[in-house]
Amino acid sequence: MRRIDFTDTTGLTDARYKGEKILLLLTEGSKEHWGELEPLRGTSWEAGVEMVSAESLSHALHGYFMPLLREIGRPPTASAKRVTAEEGECKSKDWCPTWDPTKCRPGGESCPPDCYDPPLSPSEKAATVDLFRSVALAWKEGRHTIVVLGEGFNIR
Numbered sequence: 094m095r096r097i098d099f100t101d102t103t104g105l106t107d108a109r110y111k112g113e114k115i116l117l118l119l120t121e122g123s124k125e126h127w128g129e130l131e132p133l134r135g136t137s138w139e140a141g142v143e144m145v146s147a148e149s150l151s152h153a154l155h156g157y158f159m160p161l162l163r164e165i166g167r168p169p170t171a172s173a174k175r176v177t178a179e180e181g182e183c184k185s186k187d188w189c190p191t192w193d194p195t196k197c198r199p200g201g202e203s204c205p206p207d208c209y210d211p212p213l214s215p216s217e218k219a220a221t222v223d224l225f226r227s228v229a230l231a232w233k234e235g236r237h238t239i240v241v242l243g244e245g246f247n248i249r
Contacts, residue, residue, distance in 0.1 A: 141172030147243030173200030
């Protein structure tokens with residue numbers, strides 16, 4: 094997975110305005126297999142993953158953002174709020190002294206704290222736990238989580 098940041102400065106006339114930020118967490122994949130984001134499939138977390146064509150991402154890399162903006166959809170914080178309590182509340186809630194049901198989950202007030210521990214079973218691999226934590230923290234930053242579809246685009 095890669096993090097890519099864009100700043101849309103088209104049409105700026107006011108020097109004080111720094112442009113609109115577009116933040117992405119992306120991986121290559123297909124509609125059938127989401128690459129590194131595959132473990133999110135079949136969970137309430139999948140509502141926060143958007144499919145984006147390689148062509149629209151390529152346009153954004155060259156400064157034309159409108160196709161990408163059309164495809165990424167709603168803000169990531171709205172996607173985070175769609176994660177159910179069962180799949181989103183921090184696993185440490187039973188013993189953490191600072192646990193708060195409004196904060197210690199994706200889409201919470203501070204959406205989640207950096208110590209967030211996704212509620213996966215002990216049999217889940219550490220890489221999967223890291224993936225869920227990375228996605229939750231990416232949404233907190235305002236990053237869109239996307240799967241890039243199409244041939245001929247290399248993000249490595």
